[in-house]
Amino acid sequence: MPSSRGALRRFWLNVHLWLGVALAILTVPIAISGALLVYHDELDTLLHPARYAVTGSQISQPTSAYLDAARKALGNGASPTFIRFDEGAPVVVSARGRSAEGTPRRLNVYLDPPTANVLEVEDFRASMFGFLHIFHENLTIPEYSGRAIVGWIGVAMLISSLSGIYLWWPRNGAFRIGLRWRRSDSTNANLHHLLGFWISIPLAVVSFTGIYLGFPQQGRDLLSTVAPVTPRAGFGAPARQTALNPDQALAHALAQTPDAKPATLFLATGKQGEAPVWRIQVRDSQGGTKTLLVDDRAGTVTPVAVQSGDKISQWIRWIHEGSHSGPVWKLIVLLCGVLPPLFTITGIIMWLQRRQRRTTVTRLRPAE
Known part of the structure; x- marks a missing residue:
């Protein structure tokens, strides 16, 4: 033995x-x-104070104003895909495009919440934390x-x-x-x-x-x-023309959740022959998030049901990240x-x- x-x-x-x-x-x-x-967020704030130099935390401008400011800063090289609202932080518009060599690029535009002024434009893949994320993944x-x-x-x-x-x-x-x-x-x-x-x-x-x-x-x-x-479902390509603008889509979503605040708005996407869909995440007073789908043509709002497996999957990611x-x-x-x-x-x-x-x-x- x-x-x-x-x-x-x-x-x-x-x-x-x-x-x-x-x-x-x-x-x-x-x-x-x-x-x-x-400690991505804490280190990023320390290393890049300019992009976090907001004049206030109040989201004072319509969503379209932030998107227009971001498009102006980006030029014709990239198109916005979503906009993120975080309490006490800059509004961030994320865009995708390609470099002159044809390689994919992900650009983040940091905007001042009260004024929609551009604070900084970041090429995420070329940044230190972008490299760390991609390498770790x-x-x-x-x-x-x-x-x-x-x-x-x-x-x-x-x-x-x-x-x-x-x-x-x-x-x-x-x-x-x-x-x-x-x-x-x-x-x-x-x-x-x-x-x-x-x-x-x-x-x-x-x-x-x-x-x-x-x-x-x-x-x-x-x-x-x-x-x-919940089965993973593709959202199709970005819609070139929509019946609703971002402000109207967000208004439809918030009308269903009057006590919530916007967290993330994904610009409308759609598959061929189907109505484009706006995917919007809102945050309630307890800090929880809910995802809503807004039909671009009918304006109807459909909550996304969160299954128990989805919550477990989210917790697995949070545990791994320490968030x-x-x-x-x-x-x-x-x-x-x-x-x-x-x-x-x-x-x-x-x-x-x-x-x-x-x-x-x-x-x-x-x-x-």
Whole structure:
């Protein structure tokens, strides 16, 4: 029995070691990019104060005024796709277009809420945070299954986290002894063991949610077996001509939810032969959001029913991002991105030290 237990421990030690060493070139940058994205909004405000220099928080202009100002700032190179309203923040119009070389571009126009004056225009894909988002999602190689690769890295990190708990567990079952700082004479080993134990469960959770996001279709299919999920439906191409203007579409939506405020308005899209549809998200007094579809021709408003599976899917994303979960979990998710590089370094040092000890023992062993 002891020998089989030792063999099992050696197996998981090798798995833990080689996952950490072999995949370090990907796990380290993915973890660091994730850590930076946890505080995206705070860091962006610090690095780009001009785009957040609003003169007030009141949405004083009609939606069309913000869109017109954005179109003027963008010129003919891009077309707005949606407009976002956040309390105490600039109004943001997001647009899509192509560069002179034909590569896709996503541009964000930041506008002052009271005046609709343009504060700044950002080329999202060319920005630092745009790069971090794309790298963390698909390694900037979506055409080479980059998103799936990130998903498999999540599988490796999940296995590494759970195997780390197994390897940390004291062999004599003395749990409290395992929590001591000085389990060995090596500072590297003590750092690896103690910090690894405390972050292992949160890191496993973040890794698991990352797997779901890395394989979105498979994840939704699996989720639909235990909870109803709204089928993904395409919204078609942007409508070139509409019967309603943005102000009228928003008025129809707000008439159905008089106590709500606009959160996001997606410009009308439609499939050939069908009436264009405006997709509008509104925010109630408790901070919850509701999505409404406004028929461009009839002006009818249809609430989008949120299934329990949709809520679970949203929570999975929030847990992974560290958003909507309070400052404590946000800090924990940050540590889940900061500590893996430390584990990689300390783990490699522990491995090299172990190899050196074995080499020394072999040299000192008397020849037969």
